[in-house]
Amino acid sequence: MVGPNSFYGPIDPAPDAGYVDAPPRMGFFTDTSVCIGCKACEVACKEWNGVPDDGFNLLGMSYDNTGGLSANTWRHVAFIEQEAPSEASMDVLREAEATVSTQFLGMPSSTLPGSAGREDRDLRWLMMSNVCKHCTHAACLDVCPTGALFRTEFGTVVVQEDICNGCGYCIPACPYGVIDQREDDGRAWKCTLCYDRIGEGMTPACAQACPTQSIQYGELDELRDRAAKRVEVLHERGVPEAKLYGHDPADGVGGDGAFFLLLDEPEVYGLPPDPVVTTRDLPSMWKYAGVAALTMAAAAVVAFLGRRP
């Protein structure tokens, strides 16, 4: 059950949480190199889970009118328009286009549509479907004072909405800024990795809906192997900027249950470059607090010592 790596370092989270004979750990691999920004994942998630709307805004952030993950957005598609770093990365986009049978009207460019050949495109468009990472070491779970947040047998992290009393502690604890409090409701909400679907052997709604298999669901070990191979293929094709994010069990959160293949630095997508679970430092924090507490007690004793009025 509880072991030396229970707060930090590589572990298998379900057995560490006390499950006996847990099923294999399940998760997501989101390959952003084939994402076409269709937002089917956002819609499917909302439909299946009955998630309320998040405001019907026009944010002026390319095609992103959702903004970010929140209590009412459990899958969020990010759009970033940039100068293209390599021709091979454009090939990757063309491959993605080829998997969809509709006609592609062209990437944003600096010339009139159709007046220049595709070779002249000087922009690339990064698209990425963000989600709760279901961290191996989940800070939200560690700090929850009611036990509402718990680890499932699949290694995922879920909030029980009938127990959450809206204390709000999980919200600043998450190093990725995922979980949030729902206004008008008061409780904290986030992606459940479709616990109700995977418990029946089904695929989560977002993965089911994704038309390019950018979102892949399966056993985490197998997904990690697949992702490593995919990065190798991309590097061979001349896309050196392709990198995995959240795949490494030795990282600051023990690796993510939902990890990504990115085509730029994490902060470009709104992700932290080096997330660390806050619980790593908790033993040290209690020690400092202990010394401060002893200081208080000692001061009180000294102040009253041998001083009769």
Add this chain to the structure above:
Amino acid sequence: MVPPAEFRSYYGRQVVKTPVWRHDIAAYLFTGGLAAGSALIAAGADLTGRPALRATGRITALAALGASGYFLVNDLGRPARFHHMLRVAKPTSPMSVGTWILSAFGAAAGVAAVAEAAPWLPRDGVVGLAARALPVAGRIGGLTAAATAPALATYTAVLLADTATPSWHEAYPRLPFVFAGSALASGGAAGLIGAPVAQAGPARTLAVAGAALELTATHGVEHRMGLLSEPFRQGKAGKLLRAARLLTAAGAAGALLGARSRVVSALAGAALLAGSVATRYGVFEAGKASAADPKYTVLPQRERLAARQDS
């Protein structure tokens, strides 16, 4: 001056979420510390024959505890479910640990405060029995409250630091000392206001010692954490912490100089209390500001990555 470093972000949006806690939590930081400091003073006064100081401490502790309970329940998203805090005792959650510290302290401080009513109760019958038992029960309660008081005063620092909020987390070695000093200063201040000069001596000592600790530790937070000290010096948080410094220093000076004057002592006490409120609100606002700007998340993490790659 090192020029501001370049960093990239997603349309300038924040990476981590800003805490959703409202001003109730900043207020609780103060009332919890006041309760803890007062309880320590009340217990010391009880053991050294200072009845007026003891009464001041016990009643302040109970009143501050009641206010604390109100603020904590009021801030919940579902206040009616406040008792869900008692479902678990979870060492990885400072809020869970704090719930139990507060419960133990509250019960003990309650008994101690009720014991102050003993002289007014009739001496006959069942009530008379209770009246005669109260002083002893009060002493036990008061000592128990004092034993849990240091934990009550410092666990809130761990609570704030145990988040991904950049400036709070980085401050974890120093914040417990800020809160401990502030709690001592608050408790001492209550003693200076409520007790006659003849009995308030130890409260004076603790007020000055607490103020010194609070000022020293806060200075470290404001200047020794590199980029992450910036939110404590700028904006709303900066204004609050500068006011806190002024009030706390003035209060400490007044406490020292007012050793013979109840009026000066009381004014010093009021300044120390105001300074403590400003410190707590300032720390609270600084954390929120550090979450709202992505640079406080991205830049230190990039530096950490670069340092790892170099080594």
